[in-house]
Amino acid sequence: MRNDFLNVAGILLSGAALLALTGCGTLLSGSGPSTDDVIAQSTSPGVQRYEIVDINSSVLDILRHRGPDSFLTHFGDYRPSVEPKIGVGDTVAVTIWEAGAGGLFSAPLVSDRFSTGSKSSTIPDQIVGRDGSISVPYAGRIKVAGRTTQEVQGIVEHALAGKAIEPQVLINMPKSVSNSVTVTGEVVNGARVPLSVRGDRVMDVIATAGGIRAPVNETYVQLSRGQETVRVAMSRVSSDPKENIYLRPNDVLTLIRDPQTFIAYGATGRNAEIPFDAEGISLSQALAKAGGLMDFRSDPAGVFVFRFEPESVVRALAPGSTLVAHNRVTPVVYRLNLRDAASLFIAQGFRIQNRDLLYVSNAPITDAEKVMQIVSMISSPALTGLSACAYIKC
Template identity: 35%
Template structure:
């Protein structure tokens, strides 16, 4: 019996030590940190492998982020129609010279002509940017408008021709082109319109998108700078449908926007937007909402990287971070009724991560189940030893013996 007492005392001590150890850490299974763990890591009480900033979702935060949604209208300064067409190297130029009467420099055989004019054979703007006109010599064409070229030719011919007038036209446009590539029906290069056209106009000239619009992105490259927006942004935000300029490159590509849901949401996994824009509230709805028996509505977090400039506007101390992208966790409290309005106004971005923490009561219940399992495991050899000595006493004829089992106990009497 001394041995049994010793085993019981040892089991009690072991359970006590295990309880103390578990008081400082969570050893039960889980899908992520508790809300308190996120707060502690942010405050620096525990070391973190990667520092991050915790930002509470407020109307001010939603307003700041709404001003920084990717837009072509802010990515490119030029938002006015293109200027008058100007020739470039390789363009084919047509020059027609008119004179006031027959017998002039170019119309000596006017009797067999339809009029007092002559059309010079079409010619390309050469590598030096010039064209050649008889009796006028070399004329600068690169970077100039048809009117500017015709005026110079007229001035040079005034002394030799009869009241000359010159018409300069673009025969073939080879330089001021707009390139449309990717997921369109008829990719290619198209002459830029002198009257000006917008991004959607250029895409329409290429036959339009070949896939559904909400998974399509539009990338515009201009003078070494590139910006991309969802195709829907061109349709529903007219400011994004800016004018295209000569030599712009437009590329359409299919890239479904997705986000990842972890934790105590209704479903965990990878989800598609299936639309060009999605709010945080809609994203949580796509997960199936929050798990009523598991989630802590006050601890819903969204993980995202923001630029240093935006992070600074959000009130983050950016001096504590290195690199251009600052890891930020946005915290929304859905126990507060106003939190749902904020979630409805908060726009999701491609590759965002939503994490919903378990309630503290859930973690406590899991720990108690774990503790009960340990106690049962420790008590099994004690029960076995007690029953062994009880049966041994019964066999020796010492009277009444109680055999310990998982309840209820069995009592036997020795005659």
């Protein structure tokens, strides 16, 4: 019986040893790929899956020149808005003066020798029709759409010449819908804000709409003009005068709340989606927010940032990349080796972006420790049995 037990124990120990030798890779559970796996899996047979970029000073220079989206760059518009022009749907008021009484638009001379009668007449407010015209008595339909108030005044005066007594005309726009900006989103009062003759910048219009409701560092300003839409951080618009551009009629300004977060995963002290709590943070700050690297588990040479980059950035980082396609983003994995002391300076200059994934791989010794734990778990019953058998002298 003792020999049978020893044979069984030997089989268990042999199996445990074989499991240790093979690495039991399929049985081990981990938080993700190892450093070598991330590098090796960037390509599969004949296909490149993502770019691996080692973070260094050259990479930081390229990313600094990348720059965020900019109103000034896209619209190139840092001049005061042009003088408003009348458009379809605007409300127009016409007032006409004459040089003497008794004319088309002035009252007749009264008997009182000290009164000359009224010399002016105001035509009721009119909304510019779809034909772009308004009606003026004795002048007919006047085309006003696309013209300034001064231009319309001259046209009406010319049309009344010879009919009225030296007419003088004043054109006003009590309400203009064609010279306004639509403001919506995270503002106190979404509205159609009319633009002034002086010109209104982005911050002026936002203030007119009551200001923003969300924190500045979580708010983006999205400007749609024609077929182009650009989104810029509110903190940048408020701090950089060049981004606080003048708006144009029919612009659509949307304030969007988008909390800035990154995901920490792997051998860090905290695996979670973590908010920036600031306008922007560096990789070193992100590691600190994630609880740092775990002393007995993490691989300092395996700190990775997973991100999708635009075409222009990838062409600068990896000119020969086969993944780059026009108007498409490319998956890029940035790697930092914290075993190198100089990398601590590099980490301070590398900026984390919204929705980045920060991953720290396990150290190779961690997998070996897991193997030994499994071997111990399997062999422990056999060793216990042997000890008992030796004690009772079976």
